[in-house]
Amino acid sequence: MAEASTPPRDACVKPARGPIISQSEGAAPAAVPQKEEKASMLARVGKPAPDFEASAYVDGGFKNVKLSDYKGHWVVMCFYPGDFTYV
């Protein structure tokens, strides 16, 4: 697991790309994505899961995780309101 001899580095701010939406998505040429347009819900059953990259806490360390890293595996994504909440 520990391939590097130097301890893992982290920064206070670590950018992650968030949603990764390809231009060809849905092959709908009419809808040219506008920069100022707010992202809206794209997730639909039977359709490709929108890819994304997020910073994450994994196995005691920090790294960025992409949904597409898990291609070939079943994935359950669980959103929840917050750490330390009651339910």
Add this chain to the structure above:
Amino acid sequence: MLALSTDSRFSHKIWQEEELSKMVEGGVPFPMLSDQGGRIGTVYGVYDEDAGVDIRGRFLIDPDGIIQAMEVMTPSVGRNVNELIRQIKAFQHARATGEVMPAGWTPGKPTLTPGPALVGKVWTVWKPEKS
């Protein structure tokens, strides 16, 4: 399994160390992702802009990256892992065999093979469960 909330990765670390590891031996074994700003939650339809958090949403994604199931709930009720596992087993069975699972199916129960021969004959192979 990927868990996502609008908390920072730092918060995830401390939650794991201070609380989750006391509920689950060794802590939860899956990545905890940070969706600060709710950008990912927005495209999955679970970001509550008024509260600034992702509400409970669960998405089951197959090995081709296709969403097979989703469940979204308001915050006051937690999820049922047994139902999630039932759905995973059902979708895996469907993917492997092409069979379909009638309502209330659980592993081991009869499945259906869709086709002209089954039209109007589902009643012969599937009985509703008496509660």
